[in-house]
Amino acid sequence: IMKPFPAGPFLEKIKIxxxxxxxxxxxxxxxxxxxxxxxxxxxxSEKGGHFxxxxxxxxxxxxxxxxxxxxxxxxxxxxxxxxxxxxxLTGRRENxxxxxxxxxxxxxxxxxxxxxxTFGVGHSSTSISxxxxxxxxxxxxxxxxxxxxxxxxxxxxxxxxAFEGLNHAGIEDSNLxxxxxxxxxxxxxxxxxxxxxxxxxxxxHTYNKVKDEVWNLLGQISKFGPNAQAVVQKVENAIKSAIxxxxxxxxxxxxxxxxxxxxxxxxxxxxxLADLKDIPGPKLLHxxxxxxxxxxxxxxxxxxKWHAPGLFNKETGExxxxxxxxxxxxxxxxxxxxxxxxxxxxxKNRRIVGVTPAMxxxxxxxxxxxxxxxxxxxxxxxxxHAVTFSxxxxxxxxxxxxxxxxxxxxxxxxxxxxxxALQNLHVVFCLDRAGIAGADGxxxxxxxxxxxxxxxxxxxxxAPMDEVDLRNMMYTASEKHRGPFSIRYPRGTGSIADxxxxxxxxxxxxxxxxxNGDDIALLSIGAIGTEAQKGxxxxxxxxxxVAHYDMRFVKPLDEIMLHExxxxxxxxxxxxxxxxxxxxxxxxxEWMAEQGYHAKVTRLGMPDRWVEHGTQAELYxxxxxxxxxxxxxxxxxxxxxxxxxxxxxxxxxxA
Numbered sequence: 008i009m010k011p012f013p014a015g016p017f018l019e020k021i022k023i024x025x026x027x028x029x030x031x032x033x034x035x036x037x038x039x040x041x042x043x044x045x046x047x048x049x050x051x052s053e054k055g056g057h058f059x060x061x062x063x064x065x066x067x068x069x070x071x072x073x074x075x076x077x078x079x080x081x082x083x084x085x086x087x088x089x090x091x092x093x094x095x096l097t098g099r100r101e102n103x104x105x106x107x108x109x110x111x112x113x114x115x116x117x118x119x120x121x122x123x124x125t126f127g128v129g130h131s132s133t134s135i136s137x138x139x140x141x142x143x144x145x146x147x148x149x150x151x152x153x154x155x156x157x158x159x160x161x162x163x164x165x166x167x168x169a170f171e172g173l174n175h176a177g178i179e180d181s182n183l184x185x186x187x188x189x190x191x192x193x194x195x196x197x198x199x200x201x202x203x204x205x206x207x208x209x210x211x212h213t214y215n216k217v218k219d220e221v222w223n224l225l226g227q228i229s230k231f232g233p234n235a236q237a238v239v240q241k242v243e244n245a246i247k248s249a250i251x252x253x254x255x256x257x258x259x260x261x262x263x264x265x266x267x268x269x270x271x272x273x274x275x276x277x278x279x280l281a282d283l284k285d286i287p288g289p290k291l292l293h294x295x296x297x298x299x300x301x302x303x304x305x306x307x308x309x310x311x312k313w314h315a316p317g318l319f320n321k322e323t324g325e326x327x328x329x330x331x332x333x334x335x336x337x338x339x340x341x342x343x344x345x346x347x348x349x350x351x352x353x354x355k356n357r358r359i360v361g362v363t364p365a366m367x368x369x370x371x372x373x374x375x376x377x378x379x380x381x382x383x384x385x386x387x388x389x390x391x392h393a394v395t396f397s398x399x400x401x402x403x404x405x406x407x408x409x410x411x412x413x414x415x416x417x418x419x420x421x422x423x424x425x426x427x428a429l430q431n432l433h434v435v436f437c438l439d440r441a442g443i444a445g446a447d448g449x450x451x452x453x454x455x456x457x458x459x460x461x462x463x464x465x466x467x468x469x470a471p472m473d474e475v476d477l478r479n480m481m482y483t484a485s486e487k488h489r490g491p492f493s494i495r496y497p498r499g500t501g502s503i504a505d506x507x508x509x510x511x512x513x514x515x516x517x518x519x520x521x522x523n524g525d526d527i528a529l530l531s532i533g534a535i536g537t538e539a540q541k542g543x544x545x546x547x548x549x550x551x552x553v554a555h556y557d558m559r560f561v562k563p564l565d566e567i568m569l570h571e572x573x574x575x576x577x578x579x580x581x582x583x584x585x586x587x588x589x590x591x592x593x594x595x596x597e598w599m600a601e602q603g604y605h606a607k608v609t610r611l612g613m614p615d616r617w618v619e620h621g622t623q624a625e626l627y628x629x630x631x632x633x634x635x636x637x638x639x640x641x642x643x644x645x646x647x648x649x650x651x652x653x654x655x656x657x658x659x660x661x662a
Contacts, residue, residue, distance in 0.1 A: 129450025413453025
C-alpha cells in the first residue's frame with residue numbers, strides 16, 4: 008500500500024524511540040535528523056500546521072529520545088508547537104498527515120493519545136511545574152532512576168508560572184532537567200529584560216571559553232571527591248559573575264546552569280545530555296536554536312510567518328493560495344477590524360492604549376505598535392501581568408484595550424476580578440478567538456468567557472454579530488462607559504465587507520430585532536447569529552415563521568426585549584458559540600424564572616464536554632449549532648408546537 012508520505016530509509020526503521028536507541032550509532036543521528044526534518048516539511052507543506060518551532064528542535068528531539076529511556080523517562084514539551092518530531096518518533100508517523108484534522112491527531116501532546124505524551128499542553132509555561140510534580144512523584148514512589156525533562160522556549164520562560172516552577176524546583180531534591188530552548192521567538196519576537204539577559208549570556212565568548220575550561224577542570228578533579236567539586240563550582244560561579252558582571256539568574260535559584268550549547272549539533276547534544284544524566288538535582292541546559300532551522304525559506308523569511316505558514320511549495324517556500332472566484336470585496340478578519348479600529352479610536356482619544364501578551368500579530372495589535380509604538384504594549388507571555396498592568400494604567404486616566412485570546416484570559420481571571428472589576432476600573436477586554444477556535448482544539452477553544460465574565464459585578468459583557476457592531480462596541484466601550492467592558496469575537500472573517508463606518512454609539516444592554524416572526528423566537532449572541540440567519544432562511548421555505556433577535560449583550564440583558572419575547576412566544580431557542588453551562592442561554596432562563604414566565608427554552612451551544620479539534624464548520628455541526636442543525640431544531644420545535652396545539656384543540660372539542 009502506498010503511504011501518503013514516505014519516510015527516509017533511517018526514519019522508516021523507527022516506530023518507537025527504542026528503535027532509535029537500538030538501531031543507530033551516534034554518527035548516524037545526523038541523517039536521522041535530516042530525514043525527520045524532511046518528513047515534517049513534506050507533511051506540513053501539504054497539510055498545514057505549526058512549522059518553525061518543530062523544525063528548530065529536530066536535533067534536540069532526536070537527542071532526547073536517543074539519550075533518555077522514554078517513556079519511562081518523562082519529557083514535557085512546553086506549549087507543544089515544537090512537538091511534531093516527537094510525535095513522529097513515538098509511533099504516530101503513519102498517521103501524522105491527520106495532524107490537526109477532524110478526528111485525527113491532536114496538534115499538541117495529549118496524554119490520551121500516547122504514553123510518550125506525559126502531560127497535555129497547549130498553553131505556555133506549564134512544563135517546569137508539571138515536570139517537577141512528576142519528579143517529586145517519582146521520588147515519593149522510590150523511583151530514583153527516572154529522569155524528568157521540561158523543554159521550554161525563551162518566550163514561555165517570561166511567564167510567571169515558569170518562574171514559580173523554577174523557584175520551587177530549586178529547593179526540591181528531585182531529578183529535574185530544564186532545557187531552555189532559546190530562539191528569541193515565541194510567535195512574534197520576544198520582548199523584555201529576560202530576552203536581553205539570555206542574549207548577553209549567549210553572546211559572551213569570554214564567559215563561554217572560561218566556562219569550558221572550568222568544566223574540563225571539574226571533570227579532571229572530580230575523582231578527588233565532592234569537596235573538590237564544590238570548590239571548583241564556587242570558582243566557576245565567581246568567574247561567571249565577574250565576566251557577566253552579574254550572578255547567573257538560574258544558579259541563584261539553585262539550578263546548575265550548563266550552556267549555552269548549539270541546539271543543532273546532534274553529536275555534541277547527545278554527549279552533553281548523557282553527562283547531565285549523571286548529575287543529580289535540578290539542572291538547566293541553555294540550548295540555542297533557530298526556528299525553521301535548515302530549511303532555507305524559513306531561515307531567510309519571517310519567523311512569525313513561518314510559525315504556521317499554511318500550505319506552501321516545499322521546493323520554493325512560496326505560499327499556495329486557494330483559488331477563489333473574485334466576487335468583489337471580502338469581509339475582513341475580526342482581528343483586523345480590532346487592529347484598525349483601535350488606531351482610529353486612538354487618533355481621536357490620546358488616552359487610549361493597547362496591550363497584548365505576546366500576540367501582536369495574532370490579535371492585530373501589531374498595526375497600532377507600528378503606527379503608535381509608545382501607546383501599544385506587547386508584555387510577553389504574561390496574561391496576569393497584562394491585566395494588572397492595564398488596571399494600573401486605568402488608575403492614571405488611560406483607557407487600556409487589553410486584547411487576550413478567550414482561552415488565555417482564563418489564566419488571568421483573578422486579576423480581572425480583583426484588580427479591575429472590584430475597583431470598577433475602565434479597562435476594555437477584547438477577547439479574540441472566542442467560541443470554537445478550530446484546529447488548535449480544546450486548549451484554544453474560547454468556550455467559557457460568557458459564563459466566567461457574566462458573573463462578575465460591574466462587568467459589561469458584549470458580543471458583536473458583525474464587523475460594524477465590533478467597531479461600534481469598541482467606540483461605546485471607550486467613550487460611553489467608565490467601568491470594565493468585555494467584547495468577545497471569533498476567529499476568522501465576519502460577514503460585512505464595507506464595515507469602516509463613522510462611529511455610532513450602541514446603547515448598553517440593548518439588543519436588536521433582526522426579523523419579525525410568529526411561531527418561534529430565536530435569540531442569538533455574537534457572530535454565530537449569521538449561522539442562525541441561514542438556518543431561519545431554510546425553515547421559512549417550509550412556512551415556519553421565526554422572529555430573530557440579536558441580543559448583543561449578555562450582561563446587562565435587554566429586559567424590555569425579553570418581556571416582549573416571553574410575552575408572545577411559548578417556544579424560544581438560544582444560540583451561542585460558547586458553553587451552554589452558565590452561558591447566554593442560562594442567563595435567559597434565569598431571567599425568565601425570576602420574572603415568572605413559562606416557556607420552553609432550548610439552548611444551542613458548546614455541550615458540557617471537551618470539544619476536540621477540527622474546522623470551525625465541522626465543530627459547529629458536531630455541537631449542533633451550524634445552520635443545518637439550527638434549522639433542524641426549529642423544525643422540531645414547530646412540530647412540538649403543532650402537537651400541543653392539536654391536543655388543546657381536541658381537549659376543547661371534548662369539553
